Amino acid sequence: LPVELWHHVISQLWDREEDLKTCALVCAAWTERSRCLLLKRAHLYSKSQVIRLAQIVRSDRRPAETVQAITIGGGRQHTREPIRHVKTAFLMLAGVLPRMTELRICNALWAGIDAHPQAFLHLSSFSAITSLILDNIEFQSMRVFARLVDALSGLEQVQCGEIAFTMQASSSEFMSDRRQRLGRNMRRLDIDESAADIVRFYVTTQIAARLQEIRLGFRTPIHLADLEDVQVQELLQSAASTLSILSISLVSAKIEADVTTKPFSSHLDLTANTTLRELHLEVRPRWEYSLAWLHTLLSSTASPLLQRITIRFTARHKHDRDIIDVILNKVDAQQCTALDKLLSPPRFAAVRSFECVVAVAQYDPIPAQKQWQRRLEQRFPGLHERGVLR
Numbered sequence: 001l002p003v004e005l006w007h008h009v010i011s012q013l014w015d016r017e018e019d020l021k022t023c024a025l026v027c028a029a030w031t032e033r034s035r036c037l038l039l040k041r042a043h044l045y046s047k048s049q050v051i052r053l054a055q056i057v058r059s060d061r062r063p064a065e066t067v068q069a070i071t072i073g074g075g076r077q078h079t080r081e082p083i084r085h086v087k088t089a090f091l092m093l094a095g096v097l098p099r100m101t102e103l104r105i106c107n108a109l110w111a112g113i114d115a116h117p118q119a120f121l122h123l124s125s126f127s128a129i130t131s132l133i134l135d136n137i138e139f140q141s142m143r144v145f146a147r148l149v150d151a152l153s154g155l156e157q158v159q160c161g162e163i164a165f166t167m168q169a170s171s172s173e174f175m176s177d178r179r180q181r182l183g184r185n186m187r188r189l190d191i192d193e194s195a196a197d198i199v200r201f202y203v204t205t206q207i208a209a210r211l212q213e214i215r216l217g218f219r220t221p222i223h224l225a226d227l228e229d230v231q232v233q234e235l236l237q238s239a240a241s242t243l244s245i246l247s248i249s250l251v252s253a254k255i256e257a258d259v260t261t262k263p264f265s266s267h268l269d270l271t272a273n274t275t276l277r278e279l280h281l282e283v284r285p286r287w288e289y290s291l292a293w294l295h296t297l298l299s300s301t302a303s304p305l306l307q308r309i310t311i312r313f314t315a316r317h318k319h320d321r322d323i324i325d326v327i328l329n330k331v332d333a334q335q336c337t338a339l340d341k342l343l344s345p346p347r348f349a350a351v352r353s354f355e356c357v358v359a360v361a362q363y364d365p366i367p368a369q370k371q372w373q374r375r376l377e378q379r380f381p382g383l384h385e386r387g388v389l390r
Helices: 003-011 017-023 028-040 047-059 061-066 086-093 117-123 142-151 171-175 196-204 224-230 232-238 292-299 323-328 333-342 369-379 381-386
Strands: 041-044 069-073 102-110 131-139 157-165 188-191 213-216 245-252 278-285 308-314 353-359
Touching: 028 041, 028 047, 028 061, 041 047, 047 061, 047 086, 069 086, 086 102, 086 117, 117 142, 131 142, 142 157, 142 196, 157 196, 188 196, 196 224, 196 232, 213 232, 224 232, 292 333, 323 353, 323 369, 333 369, 333 381, 353 369, 369 381
Parallel strands: 041 069, 069 102, 102 131, 131 157, 157 188, 188 213, 213 245, 245 278, 278 308, 308 353
Antiparallel strands: none
């Protein structure tokens, strides 16, 4: 086969580090492509790996310009371990990776000794970084997280999953003199249900007031009962005049008739978000569930700019019955009628797309699209007539 075809095959392994290392040992023709992909998204789990990468990128400009993302990790098996090599990475790689736009730190115990101020000084030279991904990390304190965000002046989006803090500390004291420049380019935040402290930091430092996109439950869905603990409403309130895109992934268990009462609506209310243009909802239905909360949520939406609403039903477990029946038979037809009426003009005149999507487990049969569309048209005749039902 031509080398170009082999390069295309190898490119499909871009996210499989061990396989790329194996390919790099096959022959000289494979080595170049495999090495390029390994450098493009480098993974550093030890000091020796940091030193080796530093030697490569400092000896030749081409590999230095290849690196676009770096992962600094503690444990490889989703276990939190110290990342003492993080200081070495910031020091030895500072100023030599002009195209690095993403920094990912994972499976880490970030203690005070690893968070020396000098390390953050070197980190500030990574001016091209726009995306920060934090996955399964225990910080010593909020101060460490604050310094990390402060050092990356070009940061536009942050993703936080499974974050914990050893000590509870006030972020406002540390950042009181830096609020004007802290996170000045921040536009997007992705969080899960463990991010209450992160939300508090964003609200306190007023970074939330600059957010244009928020994703709640980006990896694992948030239970409706946990909305208050995550302080979702405080985050939405702070981003009232800037938020344009909101994505929420929820586990929708069976909810009683009092779903529309004040306790629920006060934890997820979009009344203040008057610039909202897109609302994306993912629901992972259980055998007994209700969508009454959806009517409550949309009833609180006051944005005249809202153009797109997406509801994604994700079924993670195999079913003996047709998934369309599983979803629609558990949804009261009256709920659909109420939604259809609610989304009619003039209040939602700007809506151009109301899309309902079904995602099934890997080995489940794919639902018939025409059947799904026909059932939706029966449930939402008003939206269908307007031509916005997708």
